[in-house]
Amino acid sequence: MNAIENTIKKILQTGLKEAFDLEKDPHIETPKDKTHGDYATNLAMSLAKELRMAPLNIAKAIVEHCPKHEDIKAIEVKPPGFINIFIKDDSLFDLIEAILSQGQTYGTSAIGQNQNINIEFVSVNPTGDIHVGHARGAAAGENMTNIMKKAGYNVTKEYYVNDGGNQITNLALSLQARYEQLFDRDTPMPKDGYHGAEIIRLAETIKENYNDQFLDRDDALDRFEDIGVQELLKTIKTDLDRFGVTFDIYFSEKTLYEKDKITDTIKELKDQGFTYEKDGAIWLKTSAYGDEKDRVIIKSDGTYTYVLPDIAYHNDKLSRGYDKLIDILGGDHHGYVPRLKAAIEMLTGQKDKVEVDILQMVKVLQDGKEIKMSKRSGKAITLRDLIDAVGKDAIRYFFARHSLNTHMDLDLDLALKKTNENPVYYAQYAHARIMSLFKKAQESDGLTPQKNLDNYNALKGEEIKTLLKTLSEYPSVIKEAAQTRQFHKLTQYIHTLSANLHSFYAHIPILQNDKPTIQQYLNLLEATRLVLKDGLNLIGVSAPNQM
RNA sequence: GUUCCGGUAGCUCAGGGGAUAGAGCAACAGCCUCCUAAGCUGUAGGCCGUGGGUUCAAAUCCCACCCGGAACGCCA
Numbered sequence: 026m027n028a029i030e031n032t033i034k035k036i037l038q039t040g041l042k043e044a045f046d047l048e049k050d051p052h053i054e055t056p057k058d059k060t061h062g063d064y065a066t067n068l069a070m071s072l073a074k075e076l077r078m079a080p081l082n083i084a085k086a087i088v089e090h091c092p093k094h095e096d097i098k099a100i101e102v103k104p105p106g107f108i109n110i111f112i113k114d115d116s117l118f119d120l121i122e123a124i125l126s127q128g129q130t131y132g133t134s135a136i137g138q139n140q141n142i143n144i145e146f147v148s149v150n151p152t153g154d155i156h157v158g159h160a161r162g163a164a165a166g167e168n169m170t171n172i173m174k175k176a177g178y179n180v181t182k183e184y185y186v187n188d189g190g191n192q193i194t195n196l197a198l199s200l201q202a203r204y205e206q207l208f209d210r211d212t213p214m215p216k217d218g219y220h221g222a223e224i225i226r227l228a229e230t231i232k233e234n235y236n237d238q239f240l241d242r243d244d245a246l247d248r249f250e251d252i253g254v255q256e257l258l259k260t261i262k263t264d265l266d267r268f269g270v271t272f273d274i275y276f277s278e279k280t281l282y283e284k285d286k287i288t289d290t291i292k293e294l295k296d297q298g299f300t301y302e303k304d305g306a307i308w309l310k311t312s313a314y315g316d317e318k319d320r321v322i323i324k325s326d327g328t329y330t331y332v333l334p335d336i337a338y339h340n341d342k343l344s345r346g347y348d349k350l351i352d353i354l355g356g357d358h359h360g361y362v363p364r365l366k367a368a369i370e371m372l373t374g375q376k377d378k379v380e381v382d383i384l385q386m387v388k389v390l391q392d393g394k395e396i397k398m399s400k401r402s403g404k405a406i407t408l409r410d411l412i413d414a415v416g417k418d419a420i421r422y423f424f425a426r427h428s429l430n431t432h433m434d435l436d437l438d439l440a441l442k443k444t445n446e447n448p449v450y451y452a453q454y455a456h457a458r459i460m461s462l463f464k465k466a467q468e469s470d471g472l473t474p475q476k477n478l479d480n481y482n483a484l485k486g487e488e489i490k491t492l493l494k495t496l497s498e499y500p501s502v503i504k505e506a507a508q509t510r511q512f513h514k515l516t517q518y519i520h521t522l523s524a525n526l527h528s529f530y531a532h533i534p535i536l537q538n539d540k541p542t543i544q545q546y547l548n549l550l551e552a553t554r555l556v557l558k559d560g561l562n563l564i565g566v567s568a569p570n571q572m
Numbered sequence: 573g574u575u576c577c578g579g580u581a582g583c584u585c586a587g588g589g590g591a592u593a594g595a596g597c598a599a600c601a602g603c604c605u606c607c608u609a610a611g612c613u614g615u616a617g618g619c620c621g622u623g624g625g626u627u628c629a630a631a632u633c634c635c636a637c638c639c640g641g642a643a644c645g646c647c648a
Contacts, residue, residue: 058591067590073628080628105628107591150648192648217647306646317575317644324646331648359576360643385577386642426596427585432578432641439584439597448596450610458608465607517586520595531603531612572610 029096029117029497033064033110036091041068043090045076055494062101062109063494069106080106117493118481124496124552125476129559132499137178137507143342144170146353147265148185151258152196153221155265156405157435158398161387162353163270164424164565168512171563176507181347182272185338188254189278190331195219197249203228204239204249221403227256264409268417269565281337287329290337290372299371314367332361336368339379343369349378356385382510384429391437406437414441418566422449425516425564448520449566452557455523456568458530459554463547465536472543474551483542484549488529492553495525499556512564519560526553
């Protein structure tokens with residue numbers, strides 16, 4: 026909520042109080058159609074039932090009792106009962122100075138109340154390269170974190186490294202097979218082995234570094250496991266880093282075993298009577314807490330199912346004192362959520378502290394056909410290759426545009442060939458245009474943006490008013506995006522702001538004015554640039570000085 | 573069969589009780605003697621999957637159905 030909207034609310038509340046002796050928080054919106062005012066409210070219509078009056082008459086009565094205000098030009102009533110508010114053109118000039126002095130802190134808020142939030146995302150098994158399918162979650166977690174931090178949340182980003190389970194044994198066996206194949210042995214790949222090229226490359230590296238040391242050794246598998254996890258995780262980190270995604274904590278599943286957290290968890294669940302034995306396995310009574318059936322946690326061969334260490338892991342996270350845990354999971358895991366939450370409820374009674382954001386899978390198309398991402402088959406398009414081909418910015422912007430619920434199609438042919446048509450350039454170009462203009466203004470008139478300008482009376486016209494209004498909306502966009510974790514709302518905002526800037530730029534020959542006028546324009550542009558850059562920064566897209 | 577997503581312009585997607593349903597791309601028509609045309613301006617293009625219901629008001633909420641994706645393991 027910005028200053029002018031607050032003013033409007035107060036005026037309406039006063040009008041409502043005077044006319045009907047009622048108190049209500051009016052919903053303010055900004056109509057797309059300019060003839061409907063700069064701001065509008067459906068207040069009268071929402072009171073129709075309560076007051077048993079025609080909305081139009083309610084609106085008229087409220088408006089008659091609204092106090093005058095220096096920033097308000099007119100208040101109109103339109104059928105079926107909208108109240109449309111028009112503001113004076115100069116009422117938003119204060120905003121320019123506010124943004125210039127606040128700089129990159131413009132748009133921050135305390136709405137998060139310093140809540141401690143843990144966001145777990147990516148958590149890709151260290152059994153191969155990170156691919157395009159993983160990239161959506163990576164971008165999502167990073168975007169959410171950045172926006173939430175700006176809105177006053179304390180956010181910790183965490184990556185759960187599955188370095189303890191079955192798939193790691195498989196990895197070691199795969200590595201061993203590839204390694205021994207390099208010595209002309211026909212060691213077969215294990216069933217469910219990892220067939221990706223990165224495993225072959227890693228085997229070659231091991232051969233270069235250790236020669237034949239790992240042939241016929243008792244502890245060979247352990248070594249392949251250690252080296253495999255270490256090296257593949259390193260590659261994942263490097264790729265993520267290039268993607269602009271970093272983590273505060275990499276949590277090793279293995280440490281859960283080493284610190285007996287798993288056995289503690291089993292004991293706790295058993296002691297509280299949540300388990301039973303059937304068919305040689307240990308089951309957890311998750312159906313008593315909303316799951317559709319009970320789940321095995323210890324298989325009849327004595328090994329654990331995936332959920333057991335994950336329960337211990339979430340228990341550990343909660344014990345670290347977070348107010349909320351957010352998991353970002355792929356749509357293929359949605360059925361897993363009830364059992365996890367059930368177990369957390371059994372152990373801690375805090376299942377409401379865990380929120381799971383499900384993202385729908387990305388369908389990747391090439392030559393009009395779908396490419397299935399699979400690490401086992403090794404057919405995936407790696408994130409690294411995609412970044413090399415189209416750049417980080419284009420990919421981050423692409424993912425930042427869409428809500429998590431969207432079933433997205435990523436057409437590689439389109440993404441690779443038509444990079445200039447990617448909307449990311451529209452926003453980046455807006456920033457580059459401003460910078461270019463600054464350079465010109467400096468060269469020709471020796472002018473740069475300067476704070477504490479006396480007035481902005483040269484700023485006139487619809488384009489400028491629109492731009493200022495958009496700038497004024499930034500803080501509420503951040504708040505909403507943070508609270509709902511709908512980062513795509515910020516991306517939409519960035520697009521709107523860019524459009525406003527381009528339109529303004531195209532209609533007003535800025536540098537063909539006297540110096541005081543140019544100065545005012547430069548300040549407005551600088552305010553725009555700061556917001557644009559900040560917004561792009563939050564979604565991991567660079568703001569270039571020239572293009 | 574059950575559960576979770578989705579179905580909106582030719583394509584990719586916003587909107588998720590309120591005014592004439594939006595954007596990008598693609599299409600069409602204009603705009604560079606002038607700050608980067610990666611831009612601007614305009615035109616065209618929609619039974620908002622179907623049928624009921626709730627409401628002063630439904631693309632939006634509820635129910636049923638149709639279509640697409642995903643999940644329903646002692647896999648992870």
